[in-house]
Amino acid sequence: MNYFKIFVLLDRAQGFGISGNSFNNMWRFFYMANLKKILIVEDEENIRCLLSEVLSNKGFEVNLAQDGQESVDQLGNKSFDLVITDINMPRLNGIEMLKWMKKTDRKEKIIIMTGDPTDERLRNVDIPHVEKRLLKPFKLNNLLDVVIASMVNKGELQNAGLYE
Structure with a gap:
């Protein structure tokens, strides 16, 4: 049984009253079998560390970069399942990093975090694999929902009758 089916089963189990530490332990146990790698690119240390802690506690393998150059x-040297990136950063900003990812044909899924919903640079660049744009500040639960949704293979869920 793969992770995504287990995730749905655990989600349903939570609806039947299985919760608290036993649920969290089941979640970690099953998720660790299919550890997903996430790169967080954020110049604000407090945000970078908070996101790392939250995602690590959910069983993700998290790597950190403080700007676009560090992420490049x-x-x-390594592939990731997901890149979560800020846009406004020193040295190499998020837009330039995303252009590099496109130019080098990277396949990682991308979640963009920005404090400026009207940033014209985001409208004027074709960025493949963008799953979602999150407007700062956002709730951690919203981030977790987006991260989980980006990891789900919808075709697999459709075949299992769990997604339409």
């Missing part, structure tokens, strides 16, 4: 260095 890491992406050159």
Whole structure:
């Protein structure tokens, strides 16, 4: 049984009163079998560390970069399932990093975090694999929902009759 089916089963189990520590332990146990790698690119240390802690506690393998240049260095040596990135950063900003990812044909899914919903740079660049844009400040539960949704293979859920 793969992670996504287990996730749905655990979600349903929670609806039947299985919760608290036993639910969290089941979640961690099953998720660790299919550990997903996430790169967080954020120049604000407090946000970067908070996101890392939250996602690590949910069983994700988290790597951190404080700007686009650091992320490019890491992406050159390792593949990830998901990149969560800010846009406004020193050295190499998020737009330039995303252009590099497109140019080098990276396949990672992307979640963009921005404090400026009217940022014209985001409208004027074709960025593949963008799952969602989150407007800062956002609730951590919203981030977790987006992260989980981006990891779900919808075709697999459709075949199992769990997604229409």
